[in-house]
Each structure stands twice: as structure tokens, then as C-alpha cells.
Amino acid sequence: MHAPSLRPVPTPTTFTTAGPLSGRVRVPGDKSISHRALMLSALAVGRSTIDGLLEGEDVHATAGALRAMGATIVRSDDGRWTVDGVGIGGLLQPSIALDMGNSGTSTRLLMGLVASHPITATFVGDASLSKRPMGRVIDPLSAMGADITASPGGRLPLMVRGLNPAVPLDYTLPVASAQVKSAVLLAGLNTPGITRVIEPVPTRDHSERMLAGFGATVDVQTDADGTRTIAIHGPADLKPQHIDVPGDPSSAAFLVVAALIVPGSEVRIENVGINPTRAGLFGVLHAMGADLTFHDQREVGGEPVADLVVRASTLHGIEVPTETAPSMIDEYPVLFVAAALAKGRTVLRGLEELRVKESDRIAVMAAGLRAIGAVVEELPDGLVIDGRDGAPFPGLPAGANPVQTHLDHRIAMSFAVAGLAATGPVVIDDTSPIATSFPTFPTLLATLGARSDPAP
Ligand SMILES: O=C(O)C1=C[C@@H](OP(=O)(O)O)[C@@H](O)[C@H](O)C1
Numbered sequence: 436m437h438a439p440s441l442r443p444v445p446t447p448t449t450f451t452t453a454g455p456l457s458g459r460v461r462v463p464g465d466k467s468i469s470h471r472a473l474m475l476s477a478l479a480v481g482r483s484t485i486d487g488l489l490e491g492e493d494v495h496a497t498a499g500a501l502r503a504m505g506a507t508i509v510r511s512d513d514g515r516w517t518v519d520g521v522g523i524g525g526l527l528q529p530s531i532a533l534d535m536g537n538s539g540t541s542t543r544l545l546m547g548l549v550a551s552h553p554i555t556a557t558f559v560g561d562a563s564l565s566k567r568p569m570g571r572v573i574d575p576l577s578a579m580g581a582d583i584t585a586s587p588g589g590r591l592p593l594m595v596r597g598l599n600p601a602v603p604l605d606y607t608l609p610v611a612s613a614q615v616k617s618a619v620l621l622a623g624l625n626t627p628g629i630t631r632v633i634e635p636v637p638t639r640d641h642s643e644r645m646l647a648g649f650g651a652t653v654d655v656q657t658d659a660d661g662t663r664t665i666a667i668h669g670p671a672d673l674k675p676q677h678i679d680v681p682g683d684p685s686s687a688a689f690l691v692v693a694a695l696i697v698p699g700s701e702v703r704i705e706n707v708g709i710n711p712t713r714a715g716l717f718g719v720l721h722a723m724g725a726d727l728t729f730h731d732q733r734e735v736g737g738e739p740v741a742d743l744v745v746r747a748s749t750l751h752g753i754e755v756p757t758e759t760a761p762s763m764i765d766e767y768p769v770l771f772v773a774a775a776l777a778k779g780r781t782v783l784r785g786l787e788e789l790r791v792k793e794s795d796r797i798a799v800m801a802a803g804l805r806a807i808g809a810v811v812e813e814l815p816d817g818l819v820i821d822g823r824d825g826a827p828f829p830g831l832p833a834g835a836n837p838v839q840t841h842l843d844h845r846i847a848m849s850f851a852v853a854g855l856a857a858t859g860p861v862v863i864d865d866t867s868p869i870a871t872s873f874p875t876f877p878t879l880l881a882t883l884g885a886r887s888d889p890a891p
């Protein structure tokens with residue numbers, strides 16, 4: 436099929452301690468909401484506008500694919516994005532392979548869209564994405580009638596030949612994944628009848644919220660045991676909208692932990708999404724003793740947001756409840772850093788999903804944390820971390836290899852944060868993947884007073 440997409444030249448970087456962090460910042464728009472805003476706008480009939488869209492590589496991959504399938508997507512100088520949608524059923528046959536770069540969300544959600552359109556699309560990605568499992572979306576989308584040919588192991592590159600009309604499906608999620616849920620719901624948009632996703636454990640609900648906001652008929656029922664059933668009635672008719680994308684709590688997480696672990700810090704992060712299906716980290720940090728407060732709670736674009744004020748704190752280890760994992764799944768790498776500096780033991784389990792992200796985030800974080808002086812035991816489903824009781828990391832020994840990030844933006848940012856609480860240097864092999872989700876991270880960290888230098 437097609438060759439995987441290429442990454443930019445690696446940018447090794449050293450992060451070191453630089454005194455307290457202070458200031459007031461805004462993180463870029465939420466990545467999950469940005470993908471969905473582009474996709475639903477592209478499927479509405481008429482012109483939608485989006486403010487606060489995340490301008491990261493992952494979201495650009497979604498925009499590029501939607502353009503290749505007929506949507507007109509333009510950014511104006513004031514940062515507002517305009518999308519002229521093709522209408523549900525109106526996606527065109529792309530004449531090029533869709534390059535998903537590093538983005539699992541783009542791949543899985545767009546596969547859902549293609550599955551119920553009368554088109555065929557090839558999906559390619561970078562070396563990291565090409566190792567990630569797509570069987571989890573291939574199975575339900577095939578059951579709806581799509582014909583999918585994947586590389587061995589259900590991986591990219593793969594080709595989706597959509598079926599129109601597709602067959603509605605009742606699907607119980609075998610893994611707690613908002614991407615799988617969303618892929619099926621998006622396929623259901625152009626499928627006559629009712630497509631249902633049953634999720635035994637709640638996952639982020641941005642798709643349901645935004646589908647309803649665009650005028651689709653979406654019913655959500657929650658059983659006594661917490662199981663949610665989301666039903667979408669197809670074919671739907673989406674009305675163009677204006678969307679304000681709130682700041683990404685998964686990006687804010689890095690600045691929150693940085694402020695907590697660098698003594699004397701006080702930072703305000705404005706306009707951060709605090710949707711309960713995303714905000715698990717903040718509750719865990721509170722339980723660990725964090726001085727983290729929410730101010731001016733309000734609603735932006737159908738999502739709850741707040742300004743966060745965070746002050747350096749003495750953290751203590753806890754047993755992190757496994758049931759909150761989906762509401763903080765992308766935040767574990769940086770939570771591991773906080774736990775490695777806390778007083779006492781932190782036990783983090785039920786995290787098998789972390790092994791199939793941009794990297795195996797359990798193994799990669801364990802290796803990097805050990806290299807900079809942390810005490811970490813790796814379990815099949817998580818980590819046990821014995822904290823340093825507030826003492827900084829020693830950093831890498833002289834002559835040691837840089838921390839390996841394996842094309843994983845969240846690993847790179849986690850070790851950048853760790854470097855701010857280290858007496859010796861923390862050198863990261865490549866910071867370029869940070870641009871996938873948080874391109875302004877290096878600048879914001881510097882604005883708050885952090886130090887980084889190009890490494891040889
Ligand atoms: O739906 C989404 O936007 C996302 C869902 C999560 O993945 P899974 O659904 O695979 O858990 C998360 O890790 C990813 O960063 C974004």
C-alpha cells in the first residue's frame with residue numbers, strides 16, 4: 436500500500452531547574468473537541484465557524500483529510516476557522532491517501548465517517564501510529580458493512596471501503612475508548628436506523644455533546660450501575676454552528692504538575708475544560724494534597740470550564756482508583772512524575788490501555804523515570820512508585836543517553852516537567868512530537884520561567 440508518513444528532524448533538548456514558576460497563561464484548544472468540531476462542521480450543510488481550535492499537527496491531519504473529502508476549511512488571520520460542510524452523505528472519494536501523522540483520534544474517527552459513505556479511503560501514519568491497534572474500530576465498522584483491508588495485526592496502512600447504506604449496530608465497547616465509541620456513532624450518522632453504543636465505563640462525552648449541539652438526535656441513558664447507552668438516529672441532518680473550543684485539560688495538566696513540583700511556584704491557567712469525563716487528574720492531585728483551585732466556573736461551547744490556580748505543594752502518595760482511569764487516561768505520564776517526587780508510595784493500576792498509545796507509556800515512563808533517579812516498579816497494568824519525599828530528581832548521570840520519547844508528545848512533555856525539578860540535567864531525545872498536541876508548550880513554559888536548552 437502506501438509508505439508511512441515522515442516526522443520532522445529530531446530536536447534533542449535539556450530541561451533544568453530555574454526557580455519558581457509564576458504567571459498567567461492560556462493553553463491551546465482541546466484536542467478531542469477540535470477534531471470533533473472540524474468533523475461535524477464538515478458534515479453540516481453550510482458554513483460553521485470555530486474559535487480556539489487547536490492548531491497542532493494532529494488536528495491539521497484531520498483538517499487535511501476532510502479537505503481531501505470535499506470540505507472547505509480555511510483559517511483567517513484572526514485565528515477563526517471557517518468550514519463549509521458537504522452534508523451527511525456528501526463526503527467525496529479522496530484522490531490521495533489520508534495522512535494521519537501521529538494521530539489515533541483522527542484515524543479512528545475518520546474511519547467511522549468513511550465506513551458509511553460510498554467511498555474508499557486509504558489511511559497512513561507515522562512510525563508510532565503504524566504500530567497502534569485498529570482492530571478495535573475495524574470490528575464494529577465491519578459489522579456495519581464496511582470492507583476494511585489492514586496491514587498485519589490490524590494496523591496502518593489500511594483501506595476502508597464504505598458501505599452505503601450501512602447497517603445499524605448495537606455495540607458494547609470491549610475497551611473503555613471514546614475513539615471507538617465515536618467511530619461507531621459517526622458511522623451511525625449516515626446509517627438509516629438507530630446505532631447504539633453501550634459503554635460499561637464512561638469515557639469522554641464530547642462526541643455526544645457536540646452531535647446534539649449540531650442538531651442530531653442523540654439519546655443517552657445511564658443505568659443504575661453507571662452503564663451508558665448512546666443512541667444516534669440516522670441519517671442525521673446537521674446544522675452549521677459556531678464553536679468556541681475550551682482550553683485542553685490534558686495540556687494544562689503539564690503546567691499544573693510543573694507548578695506543583697517546583698518550590699515557590701504559583702500559576703494561573705485560564706479557560707481550561709473541566710468536563711467530568713476529562714477532569715480525573717485534578718481530583719487525584721487534590722487527594723495527593725495539591726493546592727489547586729477552580730475559579731470563575733462557566734460554560735464555553737457546551738463544555739464546563741474554569742480558571743485554575745495552582746501553587747507548589749507537598750504531595751503524598753495514594754492508591755489511584757482504577758475506575759477514574761478513562762477520565763485521565765492521557766494524564767498518567769505526568770502524574771507518574773508528580774508521584775515520583777511525592778512522599779510515600781503511589782500505586783497506579785488498571786492502565787493496560789497506556790501500552791497502546793503513541794508509545795507503551797508504562798514501559799517508557801518507567802525507563803525514563805529510573806534513568807533520572809526515580810524508584811519505579813513496573814506491573815503488567817501500571818506502576819508502583821516510591822516517591823522522593825520532595826527531594827528533586829538527580830537527573831541523568833554524566834554520559835547517559837537522553838530519555839527516549841518514542842515519538843510520544845506526552846512522554847516528551849512529562850520529562851520536560853521532570854527536568855524542572857531535577858538538580859542535574861534531563862535531556863530528551865526529541866521534543867518535536869510536542870507539536871502534535873501542544874505546539875506552544877515550550878513558549879508557555881519559558882513564559883512561566885522555566886529553562887530549556889538545545890542539547891548536542
Ligand atoms: O476520543 C478522543 O478524542 C481521545 C480518546 C482517548 O483515546 P482512547 O479512546 O483510545 O482511550 C485519548 O487517549 C485520546 O488522546 C483522545
Ligand SMILES: C=C(OP(=O)(O)O)C(=O)O
Nearest residue numbers: 537538539540541765792
Ligand atoms: C493518545 C493520544 O492521542 P491519539 O490517540 O489521538 O493519538 C494522546 O493525545 O495522548
